[in-house]
Amino acid sequence: MTPTDPATVGLTVLDLARAGRFAEIRDMFAPNLRTMLAPESLQAAWTAGLAAHGPVTTVGAPVSERAGAGPDGTLVRIPVAFAQGEAAVLVTVTNTGRLAGIQLAPAEAAQPAPPWQPPGYADPRAFTEQDVTVSAGGLAVPGTLTVPATPGPHPAVLLLPGSGPLDRDSTIGRNKPFKDLAWGLAGQGVVVARFDKVTYAHGGQFARIPGYTVDDEYVHHSVAALRLLREHDAVDPARVFVLGHSLGGTVAPRVAAAEPAVAGLVILAGGAQPLHWAAVRQIRYLASLDPGTAAASQPVLDAMTEQARLVDSPDLSPATPAGDLPFNVPAPYWLALRDYDPAAAAAKLGKPMLILQGGRDYQATVADDLSRWRDGLAGRPDVTIRVHDAGNHLFFSGAGPSKPSEYESAQHVDPAVVTDIATWLTTGIQLPRSS
Numbered sequence: 411m412t413p414t415d416p417a418t419v420g421l422t423v424l425d426l427a428r429a430g431r432f433a434e435i436r437d438m439f440a441p442n443l444r445t446m447l448a449p450e451s452l453q454a455a456w457t458a459g460l461a462a463h464g465p466v467t468t469v470g471a472p473v474s475e476r477a478g479a480g481p482d483g484t485l486v487r488i489p490v491a492f493a494q495g496e497a498a499v500l501v502t503v504t505n506t507g508r509l510a511g512i513q514l515a516p517a518e519a520a521q522p523a524p525p526w527q528p529p530g531y532a533d534p535r536a537f538t539e540q541d542v543t544v545s546a547g548g549l550a551v552p553g554t555l556t557v558p559a560t561p562g563p564h565p566a567v568l569l570l571p572g573s574g575p576l577d578r579d580s581t582i583g584r585n586k587p588f589k590d591l592a593w594g595l596a597g598q599g600v601v602v603a604r605f606d607k608v609t610y611a612h613g614g615q616f617a618r619i620p621g622y623t624v625d626d627e628y629v630h631h632s633v634a635a636l637r638l639l640r641e642h643d644a645v646d647p648a649r650v651f652v653l654g655h656s657l658g659g660t661v662a663p664r665v666a667a668a669e670p671a672v673a674g675l676v677i678l679a680g681g682a683q684p685l686h687w688a689a690v691r692q693i694r695y696l697a698s699l700d701p702g703t704a705a706a707s708q709p710v711l712d713a714m715t716e717q718a719r720l721v722d723s724p725d726l727s728p729a730t731p732a733g734d735l736p737f738n739v740p741a742p743y744w745l746a747l748r749d750y751d752p753a754a755a756a757a758k759l760g761k762p763m764l765i766l767q768g769g770r771d772y773q774a775t776v777a778d779d780l781s782r783w784r785d786g787l788a789g790r791p792d793v794t795i796r797v798h799d800a801g802n803h804l805f806f807s808g809a810g811p812s813k814p815s816e817y818e819s820a821q822h823v824d825p826a827v828v829t830d831i832a833t834w835l836t837t838g839i840q841l842p843r844s845s
Contacts, residue, residue, distance in 0.1 A: 588604050
C-alpha cells in the first residue's frame with residue numbers, strides 16, 4: 411500500500427532511490443506530472459548527486475511543513491549525510507500522498523523555513539491590510555487589500571500570479587514575492603489587491619469543472635477583484651491597473667479586455683511564447699545545466715514535444731484525453747489558449763503598459779518572450795519596456811545561469827523593480843527605456 415503520511419512518503423522515496431528503484435518513484439508522482447518523467451531521468455539526477463557528494467551514510471529525521479504550491483501540499487525536508495558532505499532532499503507531497511516534486515538542495519535547506527521577513531523597503535507603519543472575499547460564482551476565494559496610510563484617493567493595482575496553485579503571496583519556498591510587491595508598493599502610495607488562485611483555494615473542486623479554461627482560472631475572479639478595488643474609498647476608480655507575473659502576465663490583456671475600466675497593465679516576465687512550447691524550452695534549458703544528465707532527460711523532452719505538437723494539431727478536440735496533453739491539462743484549456751497572442755491582445759486595448767523582464771530569467775526569456783511583446787507593441791509611446799539584467803523569473807537579483815535551486819534561500823524582489831512599478835503607477839512618468 412502506498413503511504414500517504416508526507417514524512418513517510420519522503421523517506422520511502424529516498425529508500426527507493428538508494429535501492430535504484432526509479433520506476434517505482436516515477437509511479438508515485440501525481441498523474442499530471444508522471445507523464446513528464448522517465449525513470450532514466452530520475453536515475454541520472456540521483457547518480458549526478460552521488461557523483462558530487464559520494465554515497466549516503468546517514469539519513470536524518472524529516473521535517474514537514476505546508477508547501478507553497480497548494481493548500482494541501484506538504485514539503486518534507488530530509489537531512490542527508492553523504493561521504494563527502496551534507497545536503498537536503500526536499501520532497502513535495504500532495505494531500506493524497508502523491509509526489510509533486512523532488513530536489514537535492516544545500517544542507518541548510520533541511521531546516522524549517524523561517525517566518526517571512528519584510529524587505530528593507532517595506533515599512534509596516536505605512537499601510538494597513540484587510541481581508542476580503544473575491545467572489546466569482548460558487549468559487550469565492552480569500553484575498554488581501556493593502557492600503558496606504560496616507561490620505562487617498564490612490565492608484566490601485568491587482569496582482570495576478572503565475573501558473574499553478576499559488577496563494578495570494580505567490581509563495582515559493584521561503585519567499586513571498588507578491589507580499590514583497592504589495593508592501594513595497596503600498597508604502598509608495600498604491601493600493602494593492604491580491605488573492606488566492608482558485609486552483610489553490612478550491613483545487614479539487616476546480617479540477618472537476620467540465621471544460622475549464624484560463625478564463626475560469628484567472629479572468630472571472632480578476633474582474634470581481636477589480637470591481638472591489640474601484641468601489642473602495644481609498645481608491646481612485648479611474649486609476650485601477652492590472653499587474654500580471656508570468657502566466658498572469660500572459661492573461662493580463664485578457665483580463666483588461668473583460669473589464670474595460672482597467673487603466674493600464676504592468677507585465678512582469680509575461681509569457682508570450684505559446685505555453686506548451688515554453689514548457690518544452692524550459693525542460694531543454696534545465697537539462698542543459700548538467701551535461702551528465704542531459705541524455706537521460708531526452709525521453710522526457712521527446713514526450714513533452716509530442717504533447718506540444720498535439721496541442722497545435724487540427725486533431726485536437728475537446729475529447730482528446732488529458733493524459734496525452736501537457737501537464738495532464740484537459741483539451742478545452744489548450745483549445746482556448748493555443749491561438750491566443752497576448753502581445754496582439756495587448757495592442758488592441760490601447761492602454762498604457764509597463765513591461766519588465768529579468769535578464770537571467772529562463773522561464774520567460776528576453777529572446778523568446780520579451781521579443782514578442784516588443785514586436786507586438788512596437789511604436790507605442792505609451793509602452794515602457796525595461797530589462798533588469800540581474801533579475802531571475804521572480805526578479806531576485808543574482809549572477810550566472812539561473813537555476814531552480816536559487817529560489818530556495820530567503821530573498822526579496824529587487825527594490826529597483828518595486829520603484830519602477832510605483833513610479834509608473836503613481837506619476838505616469840515614462841521611465842527611460844532599456845536596450
